[in-house]
Every structure is written in structure tokens, then in C-alpha cells.
Amino acid sequence: MATNERTAPAGRSADALLAAYAAAAGRWFGLAGVLMALETVFTVVRWGALAWIAQGVMDHSTAQDVQCLAVFAGASVLALVAGWTAGELRRRGARTVAGHLRRRLAGALVPTARRIRETEPAEAALTMVDLVDSVADYHAQIAPLRRSAPLSMLAVLAVVAVLHWPAAIVLILTSALLPVNMRLAGLFAQDGADRQWAATQRLNAVVLDSFRGLRTLRELHATGRRGRTLRTAAERLNTATMSVLRRAFLSGLVMDVVLTFSIAVNATYIGLSLLGYVRVPHAPGLTLFTGLTVLLLCPMYFAPMRALASAFHQRERAAVAAGAIGALVEDLPAEAPRAVRPRLSAPAGVSLRAVRFRYPGAAYDAIAADADIAPATWTVITGASGAGKSTLLSLIAGQRPPSTGAVRWMTASGWQAPALGAAAWVGQHTVLLDATVGDNIRLGRPDATDHQLEQAVDAAGLRPVIERLPGGLDTRLGEGGWGVSTGEVRRIAIARAFVRGAGLWVLDEPTAHLDADSEHDVVEALRRATRGCTVIIATHSAALAAAADTVLAIDNGRLHHANLVSAR
Incomplete structure (x- = not known):
């Protein structure tokens, strides 16, 4: 060719x-x-x-x-x-x-x-x-x-x-x-x-x-x-x-x-x-x-x-x-866009109207969604592996535009399109750099003060972990997180998201591959860190589903209400 x-x-x-x-x-x-x-x-x-x-x-x-x-x-x-x-x-x-x-x-x-x-x-x-x-x-x-x-x-x-x-x-x-x-x-x-x-x-x-x-x-x-x-x-x-x-x-x-x-x-x-x-x-x-x-x-x-x-x-x-x-x-600006972090400090509602997304070359839509998510609530999205949960989260967070339809956030200033970087994102895999614990948390907000860093540590339940480490927040972690467990890595990710101060959290399998005790610790950390925020979580976890206000399910690429769980 x-x-x-x-x-x-x-x-x-x-x-x-x-x-x-x-x-x-x-x-x-x-x-x-x-x-x-x-x-x-x-x-x-x-x-x-x-x-x-x-x-x-x-x-x-x-x-x-x-x-x-x-x-x-x-x-x-x-x-x-x-x-x-x-x-x-x-x-x-x-x-x-x-x-x-x-x-x-x-x-x-x-x-x-x-x-x-x-x-x-x-x-x-x-x-x-x-x-x-x-x-x-x-x-x-x-x-x-x-x-x-x-x-x-x-x-x-x-x-x-x-x-x-x-x-x-x-x-x-x-x-x-x-x-x-x-x-x-x-x-x-x-x-x-x-x-x-x-x-x-x-x-x-x-x-x-x-x-x-x-x-x-x-x-x-x-x-x-x-x-x-x-x-x-x-x-x-x-x-x-x-x-x-x-x-x-x-x-x-x-x-x-x-x-x-x-x-x-x-x-x-x-x-x-x-x-x-x-x-x-x-x-x-x-x-x-x-x-x-x-x-x-x-x-x-x-x-x-x-x-x-x-x-x-x-x-x-x-x-x-x-x-x-x-x-x-091609079709991108001649220069890389400057890193401008939009602010979304208040909880935001999310509206999905006739949203469809299809990957290039695919014969069918990966996801079809019509739903409203109220501000200051926990919403869990369930579905089989490969059902499209991660794709839906990326649409909500503004990481990619829908093929058709519209995703809107309801903010204090009115409805707006998703602003990439305004929501706190916690993905399936937490990337830790070969740097100190404090520096890894500050990735969420490089200008965070020491007081804001301490608040994030407390909100994520990291205080016992920090006290155990030889240098506290100044302890250097190896690339990939040497020196901390998988559950502790997830809590570092929660602290990183908390220090952003965002009112909308989007999480993709935050408790995957954790044992029951570690999962319980992470769920508790999330409850503390996201108090008063809008939280949308894609997960298979029954514990997270039990903590949610609303549970949505994806079957055959279509989003629908699964059941309503009592408020926390």
C-alpha cells in the first residue's frame, strides 16, 4: 500500500x-x-x-x-x-x-x-x-x-x-x-x-x-x-x-x-x-x-x-x-492548547439527551443513553465487562464528544457542555510517579497548599498510611507505587481528586481487584471525600451499589434504570 x-x-x-x-x-x-x-x-x-x-x-x-x-x-x-x-x-x-x-x-x-x-x-x-x-x-x-x-x-x-x-x-x-x-x-x-x-x-x-x-x-x-x-x-x-x-x-x-x-x-x-x-x-x-x-x-x-x-x-x-x-x-490547532483548568466547585447535575457514540469503523453504537443525574447524589453504573461503562464515563467527563446527541452539565451558571478537566477523574489504574507521596497527590492541583494537602490526606483516609511511612508525605514512592498497597494507591488517587476541589466526580472501577477490607476502606474514603458532591461510578462492586442513590445499568449498549437504592 x-x-x-x-x-x-x-x-x-x-x-x-x-x-x-x-x-x-x-x-x-x-x-x-x-x-x-x-x-x-x-x-x-x-x-x-x-x-x-x-x-x-x-x-x-x-x-x-x-x-x-x-x-x-x-x-x-x-x-x-x-x-x-x-x-x-x-x-x-x-x-x-x-x-x-x-x-x-x-x-x-x-x-x-x-x-x-x-x-x-x-x-x-x-x-x-x-x-x-x-x-x-x-x-x-x-x-x-x-x-x-x-x-x-x-x-x-x-x-x-x-x-x-x-x-x-x-x-x-x-x-x-x-x-x-x-x-x-x-x-x-x-x-x-x-x-x-x-x-x-x-x-x-x-x-x-x-x-x-x-x-x-x-x-x-x-x-x-x-x-x-x-x-x-x-x-x-x-x-x-x-x-x-x-x-x-x-x-x-x-x-x-x-x-x-x-x-x-x-x-x-x-x-x-x-x-x-x-x-x-x-x-x-x-x-x-x-x-x-x-x-x-x-x-x-x-x-x-x-x-x-x-x-x-x-x-x-x-x-x-x-x-x-x-x-x-490533522484538524488540531497549530499549537498545543494551554493548560487551563476550568473550575466546577459546586455539585453539578448531568443530562444525557439522545446520546449515541460509535467508534470509527464500527457497525453499531457502543453506547446509547438518555438519563438525568441529579446534583449531590451518588450514581452507580453497572454492566458486564465491555458493555460500555468506561465509554459512557468518558462522554460524561468530556474526554470525547458523542457521535450524536448532547451531554450537558447543570451548574450554578446554567447548562453547559462538559469541560475537560473540570470534573475529578479516578480511573481503573492509578499512575504514581517516582516522586514523594505529596508530589503524587499534588498532581491533582500543583498549587495546593500544605493545609489543602493535609485536608486531602484526611478525607482519603491516608493519615494512618502517612504516619507509617518513614518520611511521611515526603516519602519517595518508587515508580508504580512501590512501598504502598493497591488499596493505599487507590486512596492516594482519591486524595489527588479531592485536592482538585471539584463538585463532580467520575470514577471507573475504583475498587477493582481489592479484597473486602481494602474495598471497605476505599468506599469509606470516597464517602468522606465526596460529601456534597455529584458522584458517578462505573463498577461491578455490590458495596458501591449499596452506597448509591441511583443505580443505572447498561445492557446491549443501552442505559436504563436498574433500581433505586435508599439514600446513604
Whole structure:
């Protein structure tokens, strides 16, 4: 399948995406291109001075040797400075492109983007880290070359034509073959880049899944089988990569043959002319100065073409990367939205009117809901695994928009659409960072005061846990929550939500995988923390259902009232 058809957003080709992504660093790449052209000019002067020195040595004339040495040294220094500065500008441009793309990706991957299709972590990591660099590095190489290559080649060709026009004709004839070779190489490289991208995605997914499920794999004695899967994915990536390298090597070999032939023809012609065996009618006579200068400039004429050929191979990988990035950032703002946390301190009611949600490509609705949830009540949503409870919660919390219908919050200022970040969210899996307990709680509100932190600890029933830990709130937890139990991790999540001060809580299986005692502690913590708030919980827990004011059930994707439980 063609790259653009698979990864590029509809209506935008990979070339258009690549061009759009380079715009952020156009100034740096433009300056780099000018300096690269100046580097060529200084190098031409340097080789000319060197050839003049050689002519003087041959003629036993040293009258201008000092001036020529000064010109040679000065041109060498200027060429070095221009080349180094151009390299720095190219690197700065690459950083600008990469930073611009990562900001856009951050805006696309975080929940504020309200994406219907959630990106797999392996795909997101590969895109954010590897593919962005592929696009940035490609532009750092190709963008300055597109500006400098024509100028550099014309400058060299003009000097060669002035010195000895038959040599310029040889350069023109041989360079005409190179675009054909580059085009054929690109056609072969595109399919290889597609295969390499698919193999890379597969390997990343296998590695990530393996690390996630390492404990389960070990308990099921399936590590050997998983290892074979990992080895197979790695071998497929190795095969795809070697295929790309072989095609690049073959294309480079053809180009080297053409360049070597051109330089060899000119070298042979100049040598025979200097010896007097060859004479082209109406051509100017050759001297050591003109012959040596032409020979020194021949490789310079083809140097930009070689660099463009190398970038041409990188283009296929960059095109695949641009399509993958474009699939994530298309139809999103050019810059990531600023983190603005809406306030919803009072309890809010929730209204679901003809709400339907269907995942892209699905043949049926995942959820259909019509319901009203009163403020300051507990509502439990039950249903079989996979019934759509988590999807419904994401609609209520504003994490994704419904396909049809409307979700509204009843606030003190009237009905409003869900504001992502205004509700307190506690998901099935609590993420704890490798940081202190206090820092993990403050994720819910970074500017929380010490007093607010203590209130959250008391509300979540964490005081006994904090007193047990050696450093209290300053105790550093290992990544994933080393040092605390699963039930204590859930209470940290409750404290994190409490410190937000939100009047609407949305919880997804907050007591899953807990024993009876831990579940009881978590339910009690929730009762304290959510007093006076609107609470909506998706759960299988009978204990949570018993604590609810209203129980809703999802059957076959449809939400309906199950029963009314007495108030707490």
C-alpha cells in the first residue's frame, strides 16, 4: 500500500505535510543554504590559489607565492567558518522543527484534544521520539541543499566553463543521468520504507506489551513463547532495514559509477591535452593552472548532487513519518492548547439527551443513553465487562464528544457542555510517579497548599498510611507505587481528586481487584471525600451499589434504570 494512502490525512500528501512542517524553521534553513553556497565560493577560490601556487612552482616563479598562500589560507578559513556556521544553523533549524512538531503532538495526544480514537502508547512514543527526529533531520539536510545546490553547481560550472569549456560540457552531460537514477531509487525505496515502518510499529508494540505483562507472563510460564514473538518481530525489522540499506547501497553505487566516470573522462582529457595528444578545435589552451583547477573543481560540482541523493533516500522515511504525524495532528490547532483548568466547585447535575457514540469503523453504537443525574447524589453504573461503562464515563467527563446527541452539565451558571478537566477523574489504574507521596497527590492541583494537602490526606483516609511511612508525605514512592498497597494507591488517587476541589466526580472501577477490607476502606474514603458532591461510578462492586442513590445499568449498549437504592 502506498505511504500516503496509509498514513497521510485525507487531502494532504506526504510532500505537502513535509513542506508544512519545515515552515517553522524556514529562516534558519535559508541562512544555512546561503552560507553553504558561500562555502563553495570560498572553496573555489582556495583551490584556484593552490593551482596557481603549483603553476608558479612549475615555472620556478615565486613572485606571487606569498600572496597566493595568503589567499589560500584566507579562503580556507572563510570556507571553514561558513561550513561550521551553516551546520549550526541546520541543527538549530532541526531543533525548531522537532520542537514545533512535538508541541503539536502533545496537543494531539493529551486528553484536551478530545480524540475519538485513542493512540496506542507504543505508536505515540515512536511518533513523538523517533518519527519527529526523522522529519527534522530530513529537513535539516534537504532544505538548505535545495537553496545552495543550484547556486553551488552553477558557480562551479561557470568557473570550469571560463577556464576550459570542453570540461564543462562533460560535466553537464554526465550530470543529466543523475536525476533518472535518483527517481528510480526513490521508487524502490518507498516500498522498503513502508515495510520498515510497519515492522518498527510491530516491534515497539510487542516490547511495550511484554514489559506491561511481564509479571503475568512469568506466572503463566509464557516468557519463552513471548521471547520467540519478540525475536520474530525483531528479525522482521532487521530484514526490512537491510532491504532499505541494500537499495540505498545499490543507488549509491550507480551514482558513484557515474561520478567516477565523469571525473575520469575529464582527468584523461586534461592529461592527454597537457601532453599534446588531444586538441579540441576552438578550445582554449590548457596550462597546469587551468587543468589542475578543473580537476579539483570536478568533485565539487557533484558534491551537492551526492548530498541530495543521500537526502532523497531519507525522504521516504521522512514521508512515512510525516504521514503518521499528520494522522495525529490533522484538524488540531497549530499549537498545543494551554493548560487551563476550568473550575466546577459546586455539585453539578448531568443530562444525557439522545446520546449515541460509535467508534470509527464500527457497525453499531457502543453506547446509547438518555438519563438525568441529579446534583449531590451518588450514581452507580453497572454492566458486564465491555458493555460500555468506561465509554459512557468518558462522554460524561468530556474526554470525547458523542457521535450524536448532547451531554450537558447543570451548574450554578446554567447548562453547559462538559469541560475537560473540570470534573475529578479516578480511573481503573492509578499512575504514581517516582516522586514523594505529596508530589503524587499534588498532581491533582500543583498549587495546593500544605493545609489543602493535609485536608486531602484526611478525607482519603491516608493519615494512618502517612504516619507509617518513614518520611511521611515526603516519602519517595518508587515508580508504580512501590512501598504502598493497591488499596493505599487507590486512596492516594482519591486524595489527588479531592485536592482538585471539584463538585463532580467520575470514577471507573475504583475498587477493582481489592479484597473486602481494602474495598471497605476505599468506599469509606470516597464517602468522606465526596460529601456534597455529584458522584458517578462505573463498577461491578455490590458495596458501591449499596452506597448509591441511583443505580443505572447498561445492557446491549443501552442505559436504563436498574433500581433505586435508599439514600446513604
